[in-house]
């Protein structure tokens with residue numbers, strides 16, 4: 131998708147030509163009413179200016195959110211705008227990116243045509259991990275690096291609590307010191323966990339979100355509830371690997387499958403224990419957060435909790451107001467109630483991002 135040059139973006143940012151009017155049933159509360167979008171804000175009071183009616187009937191959601199996606203750099207070094215556009219065209223208005231290959235160009239971040247971004251800087255891999263992938267930023271001083279990343283971006287950093295699920299994770303004391311330092315600096319910390327001990331360490335350290343939580347032991351759940359740690363299992367991406375792992379059947383694959391089944395169980399248990407469970411896709415294709423909603427339902431979450439995990443609850447967790455007075459003007463409209471059939475989320479008949487009609 132071509133995107134506007136920075137000079138153009140500056141001129142039109144958050145300033146659509148006309149107020150928009152919508153009528154429909156708001157989720158999650160289920161009330162049927164009118165709302166207006168004036169600039170990038172929601173209001174329930176009719177504006178003085180003329181408003182164009184862009185939806186009359188149906189179900190209105192605040193724009194979808196993908197809490198774990200990596201729309202990174204292309205091979206030529208440019209930022210992958212197509213990935214952002216794919217999310218937008220599926221009705222995804224907000225992306226949290228826990229790990230990016232490079233900084234987002236300011237004109238993309240400010241573009242009224244692209245989803246809002248909450249970035250967490252680079253993947254931070256402590257050099258003491260016995261194995262780490264080449265694309266991670268390897269650091270000796272995990273505490274200092276995490277504080278710097280959280281301070282440099284949108285308040286988040288992303289730390290690898292482990293990497294290889296058969297190898298030792300970041301020691302608890304180091305992860306705890308990192309978490310405390312980030313919190314003391316006013317930041318939030320997302321922890322990649324794909325081993326039992328790494329997941330448990332992250333829960334004990336009180337990170338803000340556990341990403342994946344593969345093989346997470348049950349004792350992590352009450353710790354997460356006590357610390358207010360959210361769970362972003364990214365079942366979509368693990369679900370894609372499950373068939374070939376099953377077919378290959380190495381010892382390592384059997385362990386992996388056990389860890390995967392445990393994630394699905396923990397997602398339900400976490401929800402039941404009052405932990406905030408959120409939707410993230412992690413991998414390709416971009417724009418299919420609905421698949422994660424379906425996975426969460428399959429895991430045993432009630433439909434409204436699974437939809438909220440990719441919508442109102444996710445926005446609240448990020449501090450981005452939705453369909454409320456003064457909320458941000460991201461709306462998706464559906465003919466059918468997605469609480470009865472989550473697949474309806476794949477068929478938005480209207481997508482509005484930052485107060486502008488995408489379609």
Ligand SMILES: [Zn+2]
Nearest residue numbers: 198200229412
């Ligand atoms: Zn990821």
